[in-house]
Structure formats: C-alpha cells, structure tokens
Amino acid sequence: MSHVVVIATKVQDPVAVAAACRRLGLAEPVYGSAELFSGEVAGLVVRLPDWVYPVVVDTTTGRVAYDDFEGRWGDPKQLDRFLQVYAVEKAKLEAKRKGYSVSEQALHDGSIRVEIVEAR
Amino acid sequence: MSRIIEVVVSPRGEATVQTKGYVGGDCLQASRFLEQALGVAAGDRRTAEFHQEQKPEQTLSQPQ
Numbered sequence: 001m002s003h004v005v006v007i008a009t010k011v012q013d014p015v016a017v018a019a020a021c022r023r024l025g026l027a028e029p030v031y032g033s034a035e036l037f038s039g040e041v042a043g044l045v046v047r048l049p050d051w052v053y054p055v056v057v058d059t060t061t062g063r064v065a066y067d068d069f070e071g072r073w074g075d076p077k078q079l080d081r082f083l084q085v086y087a088v089e090k091a092k093l094e095a096k097r098k099g100y101s102v103s104e105q106a107l108h109d110g111s112i113r114v115e116i117v118e119a120r
Numbered sequence: 121m122s123r124i125i126e127v128v129v130s131p132r133g134e135a136t137v138q139t140k141g142y143v144g145g146d147c148l149q150a151s152r153f154l155e156q157a158l159g160v161a162a163g164d165r166r167t168a169e170f171h172q173e174q175k176p177e178q179t180l181s182q183p184q
Contacts, residue, residue, distance in 0.1 A: 003147035007135040010159035062159065083133025087158055091127045091135070094157045100125075110131035118123045118150065 009087045010062025014044055016090040017057060021046060023085050029057075037067040048078040055079060088112050125151050127158075135159070 011017060017029050026047060033042045034054045043065070044057040051074030056065045064083075068074040088104065095102045095116040105113045123141040130136075135158050139147035155161055 003139045003142070003151065005137045005151065005155050005161050006163040007137060007155055007158045008160045008162045009129075009133045009135055013157070077131075080132045084129050084131055087127075087129040087133055087135045090157055091129075091154060094154055095125075098153065107128070112129045114127040114129070116125040116127065116154075118125070 009083055011057045011064055011083070011086055012059050012062045013090055013093070014059055016086055016093055017044055017046065017059075019089040019093070020082060020085040023089065024082065026082075036065060037069070037073075038065075041065045046082065048074060048082060050074065051078065055082070084112060088114055091116070123150065125154060127154065134162075 014029070014031075021027065021029050026049070029044050029046045031043070032045055033040050034045045034056050036053045036056070041056040044059055046055045046057060048055055051066075051068065053067045053073060057063075058065070064079075066074070066079065068076055068079070091114045092102050092104070095114075099119055101117045101119070103115045105115070107113055124139070126138045126140060128136045128138075137151050137154055137158070139151050142150055
C-alpha cells in the first residue's frame with residue numbers, strides 16, 4: 001500500500017445515480033421539483049423505500065436534500081445504502097471508462113470493496 | 121506485482137481509496153481520477169511504499 005485517501009462522497013453523476021437506483025430496485029430518478037417538509041427543492045429526485053419525502057440530489061454541487069425527521073419519516077439506513085451503492089457504481093463507471101478491470105466484493109462489516117486493476 | 125487501486129465504501133457511503141503496487145508519486149497520479157470523481161478528500165496518508173526510493177541510475181564513463 002502506498003497511498004490512502006478518505007473521501008466524503010458527493011453525488012454528482014446522474015448516470016451513477018440511475019445505476020444505484022436500478023441496483024437497489026428503486027424507481028428511475030427524474031429531474032424535477034419535489035416538495036419536502038422544508039419547501040420545494042429542484043434536482044434529481046430519488047424515492048427511497050417507505051420514506052415520506054423524496055431525496056433530491058443537486059448534481060451540480062453534490063448536495064443531497066432530504067427530510068427524515070430523525071428517522072420518523074424514513075429510515076436513515078436507506079439513504080446510507082443509496083450513498084454507498086452510488087459510490088460503488090461511480091467508482092466502477094470511472095474505472096471502466098479507463099479500460100481497467102473491476103471486481104467487487106461485499107465485506108463482513110457491510111462495506112463494499114471495489115478492486116481496480118490497471119491494464120499494463 | 122500488479123498495480124491495484126482499491127476502493128472500500130463504508131455502509132454510510134464514505135469511500136477510502138488505496139493504491140497498491142505503485143512506487144513514489146505514481147500512486148498519487150493513479151488514483152486521482154477516482155478521488156476527483158467520488159467527492160472531496162477528507163484525509164490523505166502516504167505509506168512506506170510511497171517513500172521507497174528507486175535506485176539512481178548509474179553511468180560509467182570511460183576515459184577517451
């Protein structure tokens with residue numbers, strides 16, 4: 001190992017968002033306006049299972065807007081899972097664009113490991 | 121040794137990118153595309169492999 005970087009995920013790629021939604025069995029995300037408790041928000045609208053309000057992604061900034069009322073209006077684990085799968089799909093997309101080979105493995109702690117091998 | 125970039129995404133969506141098999145500055149370049157694509161770097165650590173020195177080239181000059 002020669003270099004380790006920890007990254008705070010920003011959701012900016014609509015293709016990876018759509019891939020994450022397909023993988024999680026969610027409705028296809030659509031650009032539009034959605035009414036949250038705090039008001040109307042525009043962006044890429046994602047509907048999580050059993051959430052009262054949708055999640056709205058601003059793909060320009062990567063910011064995710066939502067109202068879960070500390071879990072009363074939606075299980076935060078659903079959002080965490082969406083962010084995890086988004087990051088996995090985004091990493092795979094970027095690696096494949098470069099022609100690298102990619103494999104994926106679920107780890108015991110719930111993490112997902114993506115291994116990217118550079119073609120030489 | 122294969123040159124591998126490993127991305128581990130936690131259950132909360134935080135990604136850790138590691139390079140393996142790269143020496144020196146190559147590793148920084150190798151994973152940069154992923155770091156930029158995934159979000160914002162919140163921390164960076166360089167391991168011993170990064171600081172591994174490559175042997176300097178030796179040249180022999182013969183007297184003319």
